[in-house]
Amino acid sequence: MxxxxxxxxxxxxxxxxxxxxxxxxxxxxxxxxxxxxxxxxxxxxxxxxxxxxxxxxxxxxxxxxxxxxxxxxxxxxxxxxxGLASQLVRKVDLSSMAQRELRALADELNMPVHIGVLDGASVVYVAKAATAGFIQFDTYPGKVSPFNLTALGRAIAAFLPEGEIEALLPRLVPGRGPSAGDSSPEAFSKLLEDVRARGYAVEDQEEQAEVACVAAPFFDADGRVAGSVGVTGFARDLAKKRRKAAAGVVRVAADVSRRLGCLSTALPPAKVVS
CATH class of the missing domain: 1.10.10.10 (Winged helix-like DNA-binding domain superfamily/Winged helix DNA-binding domain)
Structure with a gap:
């Protein structure tokens, strides 16, 4: 054999x-x-x-x-x-560990790709692969947004332990975009169920008008959600490429998970739909 x-x-x-x-x-x-x-x-x-x-x-x-x-x-x-783990932690840098994959996906979709991590009730952008062009989205390493209004934050929140989710529910922020919906804990909990079922999250003009994003979670060696990979674009453009964008973020997130030591069998199933 x-x-x-x-x-x-x-x-x-x-x-x-x-x-x-x-x-x-x-x-x-x-x-x-x-x-x-x-x-x-x-x-x-x-x-x-x-x-x-x-x-x-x-x-x-x-x-x-x-x-x-x-x-x-x-x-x-x-x-x-x-001692071994400490050496590894110093070498693992989320801002650079998947930069090649982020760049490839950004070029494929002609949209910026990000890595985000959860900090309290906020999602922090820690890496970005931008595309060349006159219009640039206001997303940059260090940017902070309410976790519940971004696909990055939703992708992470959906796979947190139950106790951590419950602690975040009182801190939901209402959206200001034209598609902003119910911001109650009950509605958000239902939204997270949908994220878990798909394996990735979607946000469409809820945080701000004309902007949408798709994101998938990645996991560490213990199987805990550690962050997410997301694509941001104009809602009209992302709607045409949503299937490809979803497949792309799921793929890159799986790569990051494996680099962090997560077994492939621990990754959530992803059902990419149009």
Whole structure:
């Protein structure tokens, strides 16, 4: 069996040994207390001898430590993992990590493409790929908008934990555009259900006249929504390209998710409709 065929099989990891080692490491990190080798092997469903080889290797590399009490050994992870994560965080910059993809989509649609993150009840634009032209939209890195009036903010809000959504509902801002609708928590909750069902969000002349946007969420390594990718354009132009724009933001958002360590199986389904 070729490597591409093996990698494509959902029922088997390309490297079972690595898969088991990562399972043990993740279990150690997730545990609320130190684990004995027996408990670790049982909870991971890995044979005791194999589990022992893994934890002793992790200990040798500095990723695990043990405390000996009588004949029992209690295992825990070390902060070496934190050191690795810190290095990665310094390298991950949302404003530049997908700039090539943002630029390609902006050129394809002839519309600006953005990355946004949630800050309280606001969405903050952290990256932009603009198109050449006389007319430029007032969207720029650092711009702040009410989260509920932009597709960027809606795409994020739809996938927040329930408690975080409830905390945001009292902070909804009424739209000033000609298509602004009901700004009640009940109406917004229904809107978010539609976003979750599609996998992306739409805003059409609700924040301001003649402007519309489409956005899709991206997720971090823990499967938590981390931000969104969106396209902004004149409502009349975006209406003609909405299907292509939706497919584009879903694609780029999935790329960003994978770069942040999110498994593809954790991504929400996207139903691109006209």
């Amino acid at each position: 070729s490597m591409p065929e093996l990698a494509g099989r959902a029922d088997r990891a390309p490297s079972p040994a690595v898969d088991r080692a990562l399972t043990v490491l993740e279990r150690l990190v997730a545990a609320d207390e130190e684990l004995t080798l027996t408990a670790l092997a049982k909870s991971t469903r890995i044979p005791l001898a194999t589990c022992a080889s893994i934890v002793y290797t992790l200990e040798r590399r500095g990723y695990a430590a043990r405390r000996v009490v009588g004949r029992s050994h209690f295992w825990r992870p070390t902060l070496r993992l934190y």
